[in-house]
Amino acid sequence: MAPLHRWLLHLAVAVAGLILPGVHAGAGDAASGDAGALLAAKAALSDQSGALSAWRARSSGDDLCRWPHVACAAGNTTVADGVVVGLYLGGLYLAGGFPVALCSLGSLRHLDMSSNDLTGPLPACLAGLQALETLNLASNNFSGELPAAYGGGFPSLAVLNLIQNLVSGAFPGFLANVTALQELLLAYNSFSPSSLPDNLGDLAALRVLFLANCSLTGNIPPSVGKLHNLVDLDLSSNNLTGEIPPSIVNLSSLVQIELFSNQLSGRIPAGLGGLKKLQQLDISMNHISGEIPEDMFTAPSLESVHMYQNNLTGRLPATVAAAARLTELMIFANQIEGPFPPEFGKNCPLQSLDVSDNRMSGQIPATLCAGGKLSQLLLLNNKFDGAIPAELGKCRSLMRVRLPCNRLSGPVPLEFWGLPHVYLLELRGNAFSGNVGAAIGRAANLSNLIIDNNRFTGVLPAELGNLTQLVVLSASDNSFTGTVPPSLASLLVLFLLDLSNNSLSGEIPRGIGELKNLTLLNLSNNHLSGSIPEELGGMDKMSTLDLSNNELSGQVPAQLQDLKLLGVLNLSYNKLTGHLPILFDTDQFRPSFLGNPGLCYGLCSRNGDSDSNRRARIQMAVAILTAAAGILLMSVAWFIYKYRSYNKRAVEVDNENSEWVLTSFHKVEFNERDIVNSLTENNLIGKGSSGMVYKAVVRPTGDTLAVKKLWANSMAASKKIDTFEAEVETLSKVRHKNIVKLFCCLTNEVCRLLVYEFMPNGSLGDFLHSAKAGILDWPARYKIALDAAEGLSYLHHDFVPAIIHRDVKSNNILLDADFRAKIADFGVAKSIGDGPATMSVIAGSCGYIAPEYAYTIHVTEKSDVYSFGVVMLELVTGKSPMSSDIGDKDLVAWTAINVEQNGAESVLDEKIAEHFKDEMCRVLRIALLCVKNLPNNRPSMRLVVKFLLDIKGENKPKAMKIAEAPPTT
Incomplete structure (x- = not known):
């Protein structure tokens, strides 16, 4: 717009501002002034999507009330017809600062500019809008302190929503003076540590107080007990200290109390049972101590109680058995003692119960599933005894059962083995006896069967072969007899099979060699005989093979040398004979063959x-x-x-064999020769843009490492990226459980090596888009998403200076032996100094690259957030970013179109979605936030972690409250 034209518009707005308050102004004049204000606001904003293109000056016969996103008064005695009373600009991809021209809309009641890319400070003039009732500016990037004028203005303001901005300074306690407020929503801002105002209770009309993650310190003021209209109290994820004020029991309208993840201490106040409307109570992850008040569970509407990770003692109150609407009780990681109250579960629709990591004892109540809805039963690490009640064998709603490390005994009820929806059955570390019933074949959804370290006897049933979804079968340390069931060869997605320390006999079924996804096979300490099947050499994903302490005979199959990922091999103490295959005939593998006197080593x-x-x-x-x-x-x-060519290469070889310089970043027990000797074609396990990756098993520990040999200098120089310096400079300083550990680097004149921890299960991309697709169930995928998010959050927010990865993708998320995820491949990572990093080349991989690469060379951490959003879409949909089955679109576009046309459930991975649709849809919504077109509309990785944690297994109704701004009244 020309400068003169812009000046004239501002002049019109100023004139309109003088006329609007006048008592003699007519409706036409007011409407004309509002139109000028809107046009001035449009001129001040960047409207890339053209959402405001219909806002333009027209002939006198036209009406601004026809403009999109504008609401006018009509038939109202207090406001003239045609005057703007509502402006709804949420999610329109608008950018720029707050348009102060809107301050002249004197009759404005509702202003929604949420989910845009608005920046800069908020103007003080907003407080002068006498009629304003709703101000929603959530999910922008407004910064600076809130103007003090807000505490003395807004006579009609009922809703103030500034969730997820960059507002800073001390917490604006002066807002306690805006007495008309019904909803105060300031969560997830950058306030400096400060306390809540003592006069908070003066907001007598307040219904929603959402102040999560606001850096709040100090005590919760007792005046909070005066908020008698309060429905939702959320002060979670702060640093609040002291006790929960006893006055909280006066809040008779409360439906939800969220105080989790603070530093609260003291006891739970008595009297919560008097809150007739209370449905959800979450005081988890604090330092609360003492016994649970007897009256807590007498609150008649109570549905969900989360008190985990505190210091609670004593017993569960007897009143919990009478809580008629209780669906969730999560009290793990405390010091609760004693048994469950009699008939617990009989009178409520219990769905999730987790009392793990306490000191509880007694028997498992037979009434837990009386309501027919129990899906999660987690009692691990307690002192429960007795048998599993027969009644639980009829609990067909069960999905996740974890009873390990108790004192349970007796046979498992036959029907319990065949529950149709259970995907995780973990009974290890008890004293169960009897057989595994043939009914196990009916557990069609079972993916993890973990029954090791018990007293089970009899043969393993052939019906195990019916469990086509089985990923983990761990039955070690029992007294099973008979043979290894040949039917196990049908478990094509199995990746862990551990039958060690039993009394199995007979031969190893050759069909097991068809389990191409198996990464661990442990049949040690049995009575197996016959030869080692040659077919085992075709299991190219195998990382651990242990057949020790059996009666196996014959030669060691040469085909085992083809197991390129093998990190642990143990064939010791058998009756093997003949020559060792040449690859194994080294000192390095000598411990793998001990106790086989018939084996021939070297020139025997x-x-x-x-x-x-x-x-x-x-x-x-x-x-x-x-x-x-x-x-x-x-x-x-x-x-x-x-x-x-040989003569030329000879010079290079001399250089490679020249003196190596080893720079270690962690304690290592190997030397450079152990690493260099592993750089053979037989040990090659991968090749990428930055170099080749080898597997190295080093002496004397037998540890397995990954060695990246980077391409020569000339190649790196041609890419204008010195990969070696980038990775070493970054990774040598990083210390996090979800970042791949760099042990050391080795250099000489022509060669450069990076030595990492070995990740035996490879990459997430491999498990999603190769023959392994379908192995990972949803709980595993969720955990991987959370692990990777925490790793990226550490790089962005907790490492100094912050690091942008710049190539986040599923192939750069590696999985260890326990399927914990770690971020890898920092070949293009850059540190963030005082400003965003500038790229000389486009970094990233096709399908993961954020759209801003098309118009800027400045990279921020929000580019990583976009890429991680794509990874989450992979986890939810099971599709790769550029899959052929989604046509010519990328995964982001394909997902968005299908969600809009057919709903969220239409894009979920059908292989795993049957029992997890709700959780998967919530992660899908987080992913769609991460892949928003404008960087500033994406959440930070710290916020992504919080979103994912909110979902964690509990399926709380409030879980997505942050991702979806609360409704206004």
Whole structure:
């Protein structure tokens, strides 16, 4: 817009501002002034999507009330017809500062500019809007302190929503003076540590107080007990200290109390049972101590109680058995003692129960599933005894059962083995006896069967082969007899099979070699006989093979040398004979074959050979020598042909064999020669844009490492990225459980190596988009998402200076033996100094690259957030970013279109979605926040972690409150 035209518009707004308050102004004048204010606001904003394109000056016959996103008064006695009373600009991709021209809309009641890219400070003039009732500016990037004028203005303001901005300074306690407020929503801002105002209770009309993650310190003021209209109290994720004020029991309208993740101490106040409307109570992750008040569970509407990770003692109150609407009780990680109250679960629709990591004892109540809705039963690490009640065998709603590390005994009810919806059944570390019932074949959804360290007997049923979704079968340390069921060969997605320390006999079924996804096979300490199947050499994902302490005979199959990812091999204490395959005939593998006197190492003795065997070997040697002579002649010719290239390479080899410089970042128990000797083709496990990756098993510990050999200097220089310096500079300083550990680097004149921890389960991308697709169930995928998010959050927010990864993708998220996720490959990572990093090349991978790469060379951490959003879409949909089955669109566009046309459930991965649709849809919504087109509309990684934690297993109704701004009254 031309400067003169812009000046005239501002003049019109100023004139309108003088006329509007006048008592003689007519409706037409007011409407005309409002139109000028809106046009001035449009001129001050960047409207990339053209959402306001219909806002333009027209002939006098036209009406601004027809403009999109504008609401006018009509038929109202207090406001003239045609005057703007509502402005709804949320989610329109608007950018720029707050348009102060809107301050002249004197009759404005509702202003919604949420979910845009608005920046800068908020103007004080807003407080002069006498009619304003709702101000929603959530999910922008407004910064600076809130103007003090807000505390003395806003006579009609009922809703103030500034969730997820960058507002700073001390917490605006002066807002307690805006007495008409019904909803005060300031969560997730950058306030400096400060306390709540003592006069908070003066907001007598307040219904919603949402101040999560506001850096609040000090005590919760007792005056909060005066907020008799309060429905939702959320002060979670702050640093509040002291006790929960006893006055909180006066809040008779409360439906939800959220005080989790603070530093609160003291006891739970008595009297909560008197809150007739209370449905959800979350005081988890604090330092609250003492016993649970007897009356807490007498609150008649109470549905969800979360008190985990505190210091609570004593017993569960008897009143919990009478809580008629209780669906969730999560009290793990406390010091609760004693048994469950009698008939607990009989009188309520219990769905989730987690009392893990306490000191509880007694028997499991037979009434837990009386309501027919129990889906999660988590009692691990307590002192429960007795048998599993037969009644739980009829609990068909169960999905997740974890009872390990108790004192449970007796046979497992037959029907319990065959529950149709259970995907995790963990009974390890008890004293269960009897057989695994044939009913196990009906547990069609079972993916994890963990029953090790019990007293089970009998044979493993053939019906285990019906469990086509089974990923983990761990039955070690029992007394099983009979053979290894051949039907296990049907478990094509199985990646862990541990039957060690039993009394199994017979041969190893050859069909097990068809389990191409198996990464761990442990059959040690049994009575297995016969030969080792050659087919095991075809299990190319295998990282651990332990057949030790059996009665296996015959030779070690040469095919086992093809197991490129093998980190642990143990065939010791069997009856193996013959020569070792050449790859295993080294000192490095000697411990893998102990206790096999018939095995021949190196040039072993032949004294016991018969004459016929000796003649056969002589004939074989002659044949080998003849063939060798022919090969030698051909080699000479080849040598002459390649002499020049060989001579050139000789100089490089001399350099590579020159003195190595080892720089360690953690304590290491190996030397550079252990690493360099591993750089053979047999150990090659991967190749990427920055170099080749080898597996190294080092002496004397037998540890497995990953060694990245970076491309030569000339190649790196041609890319204008010095990968080595980038990775070393970054990773040498990083210390986080979800970042791949860099042990050391090795350099000489021409070669550079990075030595990482070895991740035996490879990459997330492999488990989502290869033959392994479908192995990871939803709980595993959720945990991977959370692990990776925490790793990125550390890089963005907790490491100094902050780091942008710049190539976040599923192939750069690696999985350890326990399927914990770690961020890897920092070849293009950059530190953030005082401003955003500037790229000389576009970094990232196709399908993951944020759209801002198209118009800027400035990169922020929000580019990583976009890429991580794509990873979450992969986890939810099971599709790759540029999959052929989504047509010519990328995954972001495909998902958005299908969600809009067919709903969120239409994009979920059908292989795993049946019982997790709600949780998956919530993660989907977080992913869609992360892939918003404008960087500033995406949440930070710290916020993504919080969103994911809110979902964690509990399925709380409030879980997505942050991602979706609360409704206004």
